[in-house]
Amino acid sequence: MSLLVVGSVALDSLETPFGKREEILGGSACYFSTCASYFGPTRVVAVVGEDFPRAHLDFLASRGVDLSGLVKAPGKTFRWKGRYEFDLNTAHTLDTQLNVFADFKPELPEAYRDSEYVFLGNIDPDLQRQVLDQVRAPRFVACDTMNFWIASKRDSLLETLKRVDLLFVNDAEARQLAGEHNVIKAARKILTFGPRAVVVKRGEYGALYFSGTEVFAASAYPLPDVFDPTGAGDSFAGGFMGYLASRGKEEPAVMRRAIVLGSVLASYAVEQFSLERLRTLTAGEIRARYAEARQLAHFDDLEVDVLGALG
Amino acid sequence: MSLLVVGSVALDSLETPFGKREEILGGSACYFSTCASYFGPTRVVAVVGEDFPRAHLDFLASRGVDLSGLVKAPGKTFRWKGRYEFDLNTAHTLDTQLNVFADFKPELPEAYRDSEYVFLGNIDPDLQRQVLDQVRAPRFVACDTMNFWIASKRDSLLETLKRVDLLFVNDAEARQLAGEHNVIKAARKILTFGPRAVVVKRGEYGALYFSGTEVFAASAYPLPDVFDPTGAGDSFAGGFMGYLASRGKEEPAVMRRAIVLGSVLASYAVEQFSLERLRTLTAGEIRARYAEARQLAHFDDLEVDVLGALG
Numbered sequence: 001m002s003l004l005v006v007g008s009v010a011l012d013s014l015e016t017p018f019g020k021r022e023e024i025l026g027g028s029a030c031y032f033s034t035c036a037s038y039f040g041p042t043r044v045v046a047v048v049g050e051d052f053p054r055a056h057l058d059f060l061a062s063r064g065v066d067l068s069g070l071v072k073a074p075g076k077t078f079r080w081k082g083r084y085e086f087d088l089n090t091a092h093t094l095d096t097q098l099n100v101f102a103d104f105k106p107e108l109p110e111a112y113r114d115s116e117y118v119f120l121g122n123i124d125p126d127l128q129r130q131v132l133d134q135v136r137a138p139r140f141v142a143c144d145t146m147n148f149w150i151a152s153k154r155d156s157l158l159e160t161l162k163r164v165d166l167l168f169v170n171d172a173e174a175r176q177l178a179g180e181h182n183v184i185k186a187a188r189k190i191l192t193f194g195p196r197a198v199v200v201k202r203g204e205y206g207a208l209y210f211s212g213t214e215v216f217a218a219s220a221y222p223l224p225d226v227f228d229p230t231g232a233g234d235s236f237a238g239g240f241m242g243y244l245a246s247r248g249k250e251e252p253a254v255m256r257r258a259i260v261l262g263s264v265l266a267s268y269a270v271e272q273f274s275l276e277r278l279r280t281l282t283a284g285e286i287r288a289r290y291a292e293a294r295q296l297a298h299f300d301d302l303e304v305d306v307l308g309a310l311g
Numbered sequence: 312m313s314l315l316v317v318g319s320v321a322l323d324s325l326e327t328p329f330g331k332r333e334e335i336l337g338g339s340a341c342y343f344s345t346c347a348s349y350f351g352p353t354r355v356v357a358v359v360g361e362d363f364p365r366a367h368l369d370f371l372a373s374r375g376v377d378l379s380g381l382v383k384a385p386g387k388t389f390r391w392k393g394r395y396e397f398d399l400n401t402a403h404t405l406d407t408q409l410n411v412f413a414d415f416k417p418e419l420p421e422a423y424r425d426s427e428y429v430f431l432g433n434i435d436p437d438l439q440r441q442v443l444d445q446v447r448a449p450r451f452v453a454c455d456t457m458n459f460w461i462a463s464k465r466d467s468l469l470e471t472l473k474r475v476d477l478l479f480v481n482d483a484e485a486r487q488l489a490g491e492h493n494v495i496k497a498a499r500k501i502l503t504f505g506p507r508a509v510v511v512k513r514g515e516y517g518a519l520y521f522s523g524t525e526v527f528a529a530s531a532y533p534l535p536d537v538f539d540p541t542g543a544g545d546s547f548a549g550g551f552m553g554y555l556a557s558r559g560k561e562e563p564a565v566m567r568r569a570i571v572l573g574s575v576l577a578s579y580a581v582e583q584f585s586l587e588r589l590r591t592l593t594a595g596e597i598r599a600r601y602a603e604a605r606q607l608a609h610f611d612d613l614e615v616d617v618l619g620a621l622g
Contacts, residue, residue: 038618086492181397183515184535204494205516208533217530217607222519224495246617256610283618290613296528297608299567302601306557307349307594 007121035238239265318432346549550576
């Protein structure tokens with residue numbers, strides 16, 4: 001099955017409690033496509049500047065990522081500079097240089113237009129719909145967004161959501177989008193906006209999935225060493241959508257495995273700076289951590305003789 | 312099997328976003344023993360004043376709670392006044408009147424001294440050890456504590472922990488006790504202080520269990536309506552220890568079920584003020600929510616043909 005992603009390709013500069021890095025590979029499309037690549041090829045729609053290092057493209061190509069929709073535009077590549085505090089939970093943006101991203105008008109190569117699975121990375125919701133307009137018959141569309149678009153382009157975002165099957169948000173975004181503090185109520189309200197499923201990402205706590213009457217709670221893999229949380233959400237989405245596209249069906253058991261795989265990919269991505277950990281990650285390691293996640297969450301039925309006496 | 316709890320019996324006055332209540336039944340020993348009562352009787356060691364309403368004692372007795380270790384002392388009952396903000400996560404103490412609790416010297420009736428399972432509620436760690444000194448051969452001792460004791464009586468708390476099998480803490484307490492931000496590292500460090508198991512309670516996110524190489528992550532039941540979080544931790548401990556004492560063995564599968572049952576009892580306790588929801592809660596409802604928790608957390612093994620191609 002064919003999987004398409006539109007998103008950013010970036011050069012990130014980061015400060016974390018564990019060190020600093022300048023102009024390392026980042027961007028939602030990179031994290032997403034690399035994580036999805038374990039399950040099959042991904043078509044990338046994005047833009048880079050003339051200064052984008054060739055080695056990064058070679059890496060993505062080596063993972064089987066289809067870069068025919070990656071445009072090289074005159075000017076400099078999108079840059080993001082951020083700092084994480086000791087708790088690693090919140091990214092503080094220090095600087096954003098849109099550069100070639102400022103004039104990004106996503107155009108799909110003809111060969112991309114039959115894509116069945118589509119991930120709309122966290123970009124302007126107007127652009128998200130422009131991408132959808134160019135896909136002939138998408139089978140399953142997932143979408144990411146952020147507080148900035150929820151606040152500044154709410155109406156446009158709601159238009160996009162009407163055309164989306166699944167929305168990825170974090171706790172705070174879910175609350176903000178729904179105007180509802182309780183995250184369960186917030187998720188249920190978001191389901192009335194269009195998507196038939198919502199994944200609420202809760203960082204170190206895991207993720208919740210809501211669809212119809214279906215609720216699934218996945219615990220995050222308990223990591224003793226989180227190094228760089230950049231790209232965790234896009235890695236989650238990449239593992240999720242890559243697996244989903246490889247299955248070609250969206251039944252509940254498949255969605256649950258997709259969420260756990262998303263969580264596993266995200267758990268690896270944050271172990272090192274940038275996409276470094278994903279460069280060495282093997283399918284066997286993904287399988288092993290998935291098996292650990294099963295063991296981590298497993299518990300048996302109650303014995304029949306419990307709760308008998310005074311219950 | 313015999314289960315003993317030492318803790319507080321209190322009259323709580325609460326302000327929540329959903330309303331105020333004055334002098335309602337509270338205290339760790341009440342929540343604990345009521346939740347444990349679904350699995351078997353609990354022996355209570357605590358103190359009340361002369362003003363403590365008879366009806367509360369009648370309620371506890373109706374649940375099969377053994378009150379022969381509940382002392383009525385001259386003076387007034389312990390009172391706590393607190394306020395919860397909109398997010399319901401943090402309790403702000405507005406007033407504490409220790410009253411008869413100030414001179415509490417726990418003394419176990421002779422019939423309590425053969426107790427096998429012991430829960431040391433969140434009281435002065437000196438008193439926690441005084442209780443243990445009076446139990447002849449405890450089989451399994453669990454302990455609760457709080458930031459106040461971790462900061463002000465750390466050495467005494469560490470003495471208590473040497474004699475404890477399992478510690479219940481929340482995220483923040485685990486970090487504070489271990490001096491370690493990452494909660495997984497914090498839990499591992501606490502295991503070197505004495506307990507052979509640690510349960511890290513994470514409120515709306517669930518709980519983590521650590522023991523040796525065993526890790527279990529339980530998601531909290533996703534509640535759309537949390538009303539009054541008072542007593543959630545003690546309800547968790549009551550469900551956990553009540554079930555454990557009813558089993559008489561501490562193997563990993565039993566511990567996992569105990570954690571889920573603790574989570575289920577806590578999820579019911581917070582649905583109404585005080586112990587109100589526990590007055591009507593049935594064994595069938597506990598079973599039903601346990602079954603829901605199983606469904607909520609369930610996912611299958613990966614298919615064999617996944618991760619084959621580029622992995």
